Amino acid sequence: MRSGAMLTLAVAISLANGAIVAAADAPTNRAVRSADPASVPSGSYVDDPEHTRVMWTVSHHGYSHFFGMFPKVDATLNIDSVHPDKSSLSATVDMTVLGTMVIPASANETFNKILRSDEVFNVEKFPTATFKSTKVTLKDKNKATVEGNLTFVGVTKPATMDVVFNQAGEGPTPGYRVGFDATITIKRLDWGTAGLAGQIGNEVTLNIEAEFMRPKAN
Numbered sequence: 443m444r445s446g447a448m449l450t451l452a453v454a455i456s457l458a459n460g461a462i463v464a465a466a467d468a469p470t471n472r473a474v475r476s477a478d479p480a481s482v483p484s485g486s487y488v489d490d491p492e493h494t495r496v497m498w499t500v501s502h503h504g505y506s507h508f509f510g511m512f513p514k515v516d517a518t519l520n521i522d523s524v525h526p527d528k529s530s531l532s533a534t535v536d537m538t539v540l541g542t543m544v545i546p547a548s549a550n551e552t553f554n555k556i557l558r559s560d561e562v563f564n565v566e567k568f569p570t571a572t573f574k575s576t577k578v579t580l581k582d583k584n585k586a587t588v589e590g591n592l593t594f595v596g597v598t599k600p601a602t603m604d605v606v607f608n609q610a611g612e613g614p615t616p617g618y619r620v621g622f623d624a625t626i627t628i629k630r631l632d633w634g635t636a637g638l639a640g641q642i643g644n645e646v647t648l649n650i651e652a653e654f655m656r657p658k659a660n
Contacts, residue, residue, distance in 0.1 A: 475611030479607045484524065485656065486518060488518055488655060489518075490653040491515070491516075493652075494653060497510070498512075502641070502642055504643075517533035527579065537558075538565045540554060556637075563635070575590040575603075584607040592633075595635055601626050617655050623652075625650065628645075628646055631644050
């Protein structure tokens with residue numbers, strides 16, 4: 443019995459040591475991530491819907507900055523790592539899906555109805571907003587400006603996006619991804635959204651979180 447127990451213990455230790463060595467030799471997801479945009483393979487990428495959203499902030503009577511979110515975005519990014527200025531972005535935001543997290547819930551739904559109405563976003567007539575890039579300018583190793591046309595409530599005007607490249611690589615789920623943060627500042631009256639006049643400011647900041655992945659091969 444004692445020899446059998448010793449043999450079992452020896453086998454267990456051997457298997458455990460083997461697992462530890464294998465884990466040490468296996469590359470981790472973090473080890474293959476890079477903060478160098480030049481390392482990103484050129485090609486077409488699509489957004490990860492779980493990690494791509496647009497948040498907006500606007501002054502509320504000058505006392506605070508109210509915020510809301512458009513969580514449903516469909517975007518395509520074409521990356522040219524050799525010539526970044528030839529990269530391009532096209533994005534469509536579903537304006538019918540929005541959130542403001544006003545409390546209580548009854549007030550939240552009432553306010554969201556106002557935002558969806560023709561007084562503000564008029565989502566029944568204009569269910570989407572789009573941004574299509576026209577020019578990409580590299581400002582630093584990890585920073586760029588992306589000029590483009592923003593179509594919002596049926597009006598198309600130029601807008602400039604300030605972009606920060608965060609990193610690229612594998613994980614946290616399988617697949618190669620590229621991550622960015624970006625901001626756009628617009629004056630809503632330029633797009634004709636005069637609703638809630640006197641309650642909120644004219645200048646609106648769009649904060650964008652975006653992660654793009656290579657499309658899966660069919």
